[in-house]
Amino acid sequence: HVIETDYHAPPVGDFGYGRGGIAAEGYRDTFDSWEGAAGGYSMNAMFAEGGLQTDYELSNINSVSMTPNGKYAIVGQSQGPPQIWDAVNGQLVSSMQGTSSHCGKVALACSGTLLVGLASDGIDAQPCVLQIWDVNTGKPVQLTHQIKCATFALSNNSNNLIMAGNQKYGRGISVGILDLNNSELTKEIKSDTNQSYGGTPSFITLTPDERFAIVGCPSGLASTNYVVFDLTTQQELVQPPTIALDSDAKCSIVLNNDQMVTGTKSGQLVLWDIPTCQRLHTLNDNGQNAHRDRITDLKLSPDRSCLVSTSADGTGKVWDANSKEL
DSSP states (O other): OOOOOOOOOOSOOOOOOOOOOOOOOOEEEEEEEEOOSTTTTHHHHHHTTTTOOOSSOOOOOEEEEEEETEEEEEEESSOOOOOEEEEOOOOOOEEOOSSOOOOOOEETTTTTTEEEEEEOOOOOSEEEEEEEEEEETOOOOOOOOEEEEEEEEEEEEEEEEEEEOOOSSSSEEEEEEEEETTTTEEEEEEEOOOOOOOOSSOOOEEEETEEEEEEEEEETTTTEEEEEETTTTOOOOOOOOOEEEESOTSEEEEOOSSSEEEEOOOEEEEEETTTEEEEEEEEETTTTTOOOSSSEEEEEOSSSOOOEETTHHHHHHHHTTOOOOO
């Protein structure tokens, strides 16, 4: 099915913003999401020569997330608030209300009752503003003041949002936990303001027990600095362990509470220890690199027993997540 948007610009939104962070786990392991690069796909391209006729002639799809049952698609656009579509028949289910633009990440939270999105004006150095909607009414949730972050992940119960972003002052990064039920920031952890970890965080994921948050920051053109925050710490200012790898920030996956695998641009699968950020092992295929070209994606089976890697060399490989053998 081709999904069309019928967005019409609403009047000025009557809602505020709040400052905090959130996390939701049950959804994290079952969500399949796609985030467009460089503005996503043009809606015009989806309709061939005719193009899409809306109030915004060049409305792009910036992100798509699927509900765990695979029935609904949550779409973030370059113009207008997110929409929910029936992925079976291709029909629009509902459009959120208020003003929003450049929505680059969307997810359902609180057992599907709230829709969380990151919107951007494309100007501020801190790329995104957190916006929350009531799914049943489509209305924005009133927040006390503005929340800005770069990326987020949901907790296992989808009631908390774990956010990562640049600190307002200094070169460090900040991780916050936002209770979505009452829009309250329950914790904020900051790294050393004098320590630079690279560019704006573009990736965050949690261990299954939700103790650690792993944040990926691009460094230069080819590598990523992964920064690990212990969410159980009572300290507000920390010096988190880090590991630098030749990879895309999102080409990593958590295997268990202690181990993570990262796919590199040279075709390696690097196993590393999350609490210490130390390399443990490199997965290999008969003594050779896991792949002959850069690794493009990693997925873990629902029971966490198998790891699947895909590569620009045109191959996909299945690994035993316990023995680390092909």
